[in-house]
Amino acid sequence: MTSVALLGQILDYANRADPYPLYAELRRTPVVRDESGPYLVSTYWEIHSLLHDPRVSSDIRNLAPEAKTAPRTEDPDLPPSFIRLDPPDHDRLRRLIMRTYGPPHAPRRVYGLRGEISGIVSGLIDRFQGRDRIDLVDDFSYPFPVTVICRLLGVPQEDEQRFHGWADTVATAIEPAVGTPEEQQAHWQAIREAHHQLAEYLSGLIAQRRRAPREDMISALATDRGADESPMSLPEMLSNLTLLLIAGHETTVNLITNGMLTLLRHPDTLKQLRADPDLVIPLVEELLRFEPPVQLLPERTTLDDIEIAGTTIPQGASLWLVPASGNRDPRRFPEPDRFLPDRPDNQHFGFGSGIHNCIGSPLARLEAQAALAELVRRLDNPRLVEDPPPYRHNAVLRGPRHLPIAFDGLSR
Amino acid sequence: MALDGSLERLRREGRIVVVGASLAGLRAAETLREEGFTGTLTMIGDEPYEPYDRPPLSKQVLLGRVPADHTALPRRRAIEAQWRLGAAATGLDLSAKRVALADGTSVEYDRLLIATGVRSRPWPNELEAGLDGVFVLRTRDDATRLRHRLKAGPSRVLVIGAGFTGSEIASVCRERDLPVTVAERGPTPLSGALGSVIGDVAAQLHHQHGVDLRCGVMVTGLEGDGVGRLRRAHFSDGGTVDAEVAVVALGATRNTEWLAGSGLAAGPRGIACDAGCRAFDVRGIVADDVFVAGDVARSPHPLFGYRFLSLEHWGNAVAQAEVAAHNMICRGEERRPHLWTPYFWSAQFGVNIKSVGVPNMADQIIVSQGSLGEHRFTAAYGYQGRVIAAVTFDQAKWLEFYQRQIEQAAPFPPPFATVDRRTEGMRPVPAGFPDPSVPTHGPQVTVSGYSPTDQRVTFTPAGHGHHA
Structure with missing residues (x-):
C-alpha cells in the first residue's frame, strides 16, 4: 500500500498562497492513503464518482473518533445541520429548506434579491470615495455577503451589526485555535458564547415571524405547514440557519476576493471584462474552477469497501476529497492551470456535486457576478499592492485575509 | 496520412440529406458542420416547423406555462441548410441515391441520414378517432389543439393508456383541476416500462391526486353525441364514462412506411443499423452511405x-445523431460506436422520475435506497444476477452511480451497504413486467432480438388489435 505525506503539507500555512503544485503531486496517485490516516482523492473523475456514491457517508457519527481532525464549526448543543447528515434525514431537511428558498415553491427568493444585491454593492463601493487604496476584504468582501444573508433571512437592518459580530466570531471556528492553552480556551469560549447569542437571537426572530409573518425566508421556514412530512423543529431550524450563515458567508468572501486577485493578476482579462460586462457570467464559473472557495471536502466515511482507481478504500475509512485539485485535472480540463474566462464545458467542482451540491450556489453566483462586474467598472486603474497577499490560516475555506488594492479614482 | 481523395471531396462539396427535422436531425446537422462538412446540407421534415422540443408539450405547454410555438430547439451553431419543411419523404431509391418527396420533387444525396422518428399510434377505429374531442399528443399542433380544449374546461378528460405520456397528461389535467379518468389495460400505470412494483407506486400517485384510475380494462369504444362530438367511452368490463375529451396515449409507431420496398431493413420495429449507425439492408449487410439515428x-x-434496442429517449436522439454525423464524414478507422446507456425522465404528479438502463429486460427489482411507501426511492433492476437498470423517484442524484454499476455489469442484488437502505431494500422481488408478447401501449425501450432484419417479430397492426 502506497502512502504519501501530503495532507500535512496542504494544511501547512506555508503553502496556503499556492497549494496547486501540491495538488499536482497528489494527482500522480488519484486515490492514496495519507500517512496521517485519511484517504485523499485528487482527480476529477474519481472525485465525481465518490460524490455520487451512496456508499459514502457525510454523517459525522459514522466516523471513528480518532479520525475526527477537521475543526468543528457547528454548535455542539444543536443537532447536526443537513450538510453533516445522510439521507433520509439530510433529504428531509434539505427539502424543507428548499421549499422556502427555491423553485418550485419559492422561485423568486434568490432572483428577487438582485436589486438589493446591486444596491449593497454600489453602497459599499461608494464608500471608497476619496481614497486611493482599500483592503478589499475588510472594505468590501467581508461586509457584503453577510448583509445579503440578513436580507435573505429577514434580519432587520437595525440588527445587522450585531448579526455581523456573531457571524464573524462563529466563523473563526473554522480556523485552528492558536496560542497558549488559556488563549485557546478563551477562543472556544467566545465561539460558544456567540453561538448561544446567535441561537437566542434567531429563536426570538422565529417566534416573532411566527406571530407576524413577512415575505422573508425565516417567516417561510417558521410557518411552512405544507409539506407531507414533519416540519423543522426549532433546534433544527437554528442549526441549519447557522449553517447557511457560515457556509454562505466565508465562501462568498473568498470567491469575491479570489476573483479580484485573479483579475488583477490577469490585466488583459480585467480589461476584457470592463469592455464586456456579460463576460462576468462564464468568468465566475472559471473562477469557481480556478480558485474554488472550498478546496477540500474533509471527513466523509466509507460505509463499505470501495474499489476505485486500482485501490480499495476499506470500510470505515476517512475520506478527504480535493475538489480544488480535480478542478485542475488535465484529464478533464485542457490547460487546467490557465485562467480562461470563456472556457467551454466547464463543469467544475466549485459548488461540489451530488446530493450535497451547494444549496447557496444561485445566490453566490449572483453575488460574485454583481460584485466583480461593478468593482471592475468603477475602480480606475486598480492594481495589487502585494502579491501574494496574506492568506487566512484555513486550508479548506481558502482565501486572502487582506487584499490591498491601489487605484487612481472611482467612476460613477 | 492524407485523407482519401473521395472522402475529402465529400467533406468539401458533397451532398448530405437529413430526413427528419426534429431533435436527432438538427443535432446531426450541427455535428456535421462542427466537424468540418462544407458541402450541401438538406433538411427534410414533414411538419412545417423548424426543429422543436417535444418533452415540454405534455408538461409546460399543456399547463399553459409555455406557448407551443415557444419550444424551438436551441441552436448550437448555424447549419446553413436548405430546408424542405412541410414535405414528407415518400420514397428512397438506394441505387440512384435519391429521396422522393410528397410534393413530387426529389433530392439526391451522397450520404443520407434517416431520422424520421415516430408518430403517436392513432385510435384504431377511424370513425371514432374522428370524433370532436378525441386527441393524440405528439406534435406541436397536437399540443396546441389539446391545450385549447383543456383550457375550455371539459367536464371530464379520458386518458387512454397510462404510459409516460398518458400519465403526464393526467397529471396536467389534475393540476388544471379537471376531472380525469385513466384507462390502462395493464395492471398498473407505467407497468410496460418500469414493471408493476414501481407501477403500484405510480398508481398511488394517480389516486393521491384524484385521478379516476382504471387498470386492467380496455376502452372498447368511443361514442359520439349525434353531431360528431365525443360523449362517452365504453370499457371492456362493461363500464362507461362520460367524457368530452379523450386523449389516446397508446405509444408510438415508427415512421418507416416510406421505406417500404427500398431494400433497407426497415419495418414496424424501426430501421436496423449497426453500432456505428449504418443502416442494414434486408440482406443484413450495412450500407456505407445510409445512416440512422433517433x-x-x-x-x-x-x-x-x-x-x-429501439429507444424513444431524448438523450439517445442527441447522442446517436452525433455519432451518426461523425461516422458519415470520417474515415473507416475513425468511426465511433454508439454506446449510449439508455436514460430518460418524466415529470408527473410533482414527482421527478428518472431511469437508466433497460428496466424491461429485468426479472427482479430491489429498492436499494429510500422507500416505495414514501414515494422517494432508488430501485435497481436485475437480470440474471447483474444490474441492468435503475429508476429513481425524486432521487435522481444517485442515478449516475447506478449507471456505472450497469456499465460495469455489477452483480445484482447490490451486495454493499449504502446510505438510506431500509428493510425493504434487503431482498429482491419479481419486477412485474407484463408478458412481452402481449402488446401494450408501447414502452419507450423495445428490445427486439438479435437479428438486424428481425423477421421473427410479428406485428399486430393497431387496427386489428385489442382496442377495437
Whole structure:
C-alpha cells in the first residue's frame, strides 16, 4: 500500500498562497492513503464518482473518533445541520429548506434579491470615495455577503451589526485555535458564547415571524405547514440557519476576493471584462474552477469497501476529497492551470456535486457576478499592492485575509 | 496520412440529406458542420416547423406555462441548410441515391441520414378517432389543439393508456383541476416500462391526486353525441364514462412506411443499423452511405448482449445523431460506436422520475435506497444476477452511480451497504413486467432480438388489435 505525506503539507500555512503544485503531486496517485490516516482523492473523475456514491457517508457519527481532525464549526448543543447528515434525514431537511428558498415553491427568493444585491454593492463601493487604496476584504468582501444573508433571512437592518459580530466570531471556528492553552480556551469560549447569542437571537426572530409573518425566508421556514412530512423543529431550524450563515458567508468572501486577485493578476482579462460586462457570467464559473472557495471536502466515511482507481478504500475509512485539485485535472480540463474566462464545458467542482451540491450556489453566483462586474467598472486603474497577499490560516475555506488594492479614482 | 481523395471531396462539396427535422436531425446537422462538412446540407421534415422540443408539450405547454410555438430547439451553431419543411419523404431509391418527396420533387444525396422518428399510434377505429374531442399528443399542433380544449374546461378528460405520456397528461389535467379518468389495460400505470412494483407506486400517485384510475380494462369504444362530438367511452368490463375529451396515449409507431420496398431493413420495429449507425439492408449487410439515428433506429447494444434496442429517449436522439454525423464524414478507422446507456425522465404528479438502463429486460427489482411507501426511492433492476437498470423517484442524484454499476455489469442484488437502505431494500422481488408478447401501449425501450432484419417479430397492426 502506497502512502504519501501530503495532507500535512496542504494544511501547512506555508503553502496556503499556492497549494496547486501540491495538488499536482497528489494527482500522480488519484486515490492514496495519507500517512496521517485519511484517504485523499485528487482527480476529477474519481472525485465525481465518490460524490455520487451512496456508499459514502457525510454523517459525522459514522466516523471513528480518532479520525475526527477537521475543526468543528457547528454548535455542539444543536443537532447536526443537513450538510453533516445522510439521507433520509439530510433529504428531509434539505427539502424543507428548499421549499422556502427555491423553485418550485419559492422561485423568486434568490432572483428577487438582485436589486438589493446591486444596491449593497454600489453602497459599499461608494464608500471608497476619496481614497486611493482599500483592503478589499475588510472594505468590501467581508461586509457584503453577510448583509445579503440578513436580507435573505429577514434580519432587520437595525440588527445587522450585531448579526455581523456573531457571524464573524462563529466563523473563526473554522480556523485552528492558536496560542497558549488559556488563549485557546478563551477562543472556544467566545465561539460558544456567540453561538448561544446567535441561537437566542434567531429563536426570538422565529417566534416573532411566527406571530407576524413577512415575505422573508425565516417567516417561510417558521410557518411552512405544507409539506407531507414533519416540519423543522426549532433546534433544527437554528442549526441549519447557522449553517447557511457560515457556509454562505466565508465562501462568498473568498470567491469575491479570489476573483479580484485573479483579475488583477490577469490585466488583459480585467480589461476584457470592463469592455464586456456579460463576460462576468462564464468568468465566475472559471473562477469557481480556478480558485474554488472550498478546496477540500474533509471527513466523509466509507460505509463499505470501495474499489476505485486500482485501490480499495476499506470500510470505515476517512475520506478527504480535493475538489480544488480535480478542478485542475488535465484529464478533464485542457490547460487546467490557465485562467480562461470563456472556457467551454466547464463543469467544475466549485459548488461540489451530488446530493450535497451547494444549496447557496444561485445566490453566490449572483453575488460574485454583481460584485466583480461593478468593482471592475468603477475602480480606475486598480492594481495589487502585494502579491501574494496574506492568506487566512484555513486550508479548506481558502482565501486572502487582506487584499490591498491601489487605484487612481472611482467612476460613477 | 492524407485523407482519401473521395472522402475529402465529400467533406468539401458533397451532398448530405437529413430526413427528419426534429431533435436527432438538427443535432446531426450541427455535428456535421462542427466537424468540418462544407458541402450541401438538406433538411427534410414533414411538419412545417423548424426543429422543436417535444418533452415540454405534455408538461409546460399543456399547463399553459409555455406557448407551443415557444419550444424551438436551441441552436448550437448555424447549419446553413436548405430546408424542405412541410414535405414528407415518400420514397428512397438506394441505387440512384435519391429521396422522393410528397410534393413530387426529389433530392439526391451522397450520404443520407434517416431520422424520421415516430408518430403517436392513432385510435384504431377511424370513425371514432374522428370524433370532436378525441386527441393524440405528439406534435406541436397536437399540443396546441389539446391545450385549447383543456383550457375550455371539459367536464371530464379520458386518458387512454397510462404510459409516460398518458400519465403526464393526467397529471396536467389534475393540476388544471379537471376531472380525469385513466384507462390502462395493464395492471398498473407505467407497468410496460418500469414493471408493476414501481407501477403500484405510480398508481398511488394517480389516486393521491384524484385521478379516476382504471387498470386492467380496455376502452372498447368511443361514442359520439349525434353531431360528431365525443360523449362517452365504453370499457371492456362493461363500464362507461362520460367524457368530452379523450386523449389516446397508446405509444408510438415508427415512421418507416416510406421505406417500404427500398431494400433497407426497415419495418414496424424501426430501421436496423449497426453500432456505428449504418443502416442494414434486408440482406443484413450495412450500407456505407445510409445512416440512422433517433427514435426510428434500432441498434445492437454491447451492454445488453448485443440485442437490438429501439429507444424513444431524448438523450439517445442527441447522442446517436452525433455519432451518426461523425461516422458519415470520417474515415473507416475513425468511426465511433454508439454506446449510449439508455436514460430518460418524466415529470408527473410533482414527482421527478428518472431511469437508466433497460428496466424491461429485468426479472427482479430491489429498492436499494429510500422507500416505495414514501414515494422517494432508488430501485435497481436485475437480470440474471447483474444490474441492468435503475429508476429513481425524486432521487435522481444517485442515478449516475447506478449507471456505472450497469456499465460495469455489477452483480445484482447490490451486495454493499449504502446510505438510506431500509428493510425493504434487503431482498429482491419479481419486477412485474407484463408478458412481452402481449402488446401494450408501447414502452419507450423495445428490445427486439438479435437479428438486424428481425423477421421473427410479428406485428399486430393497431387496427386489428385489442382496442377495437
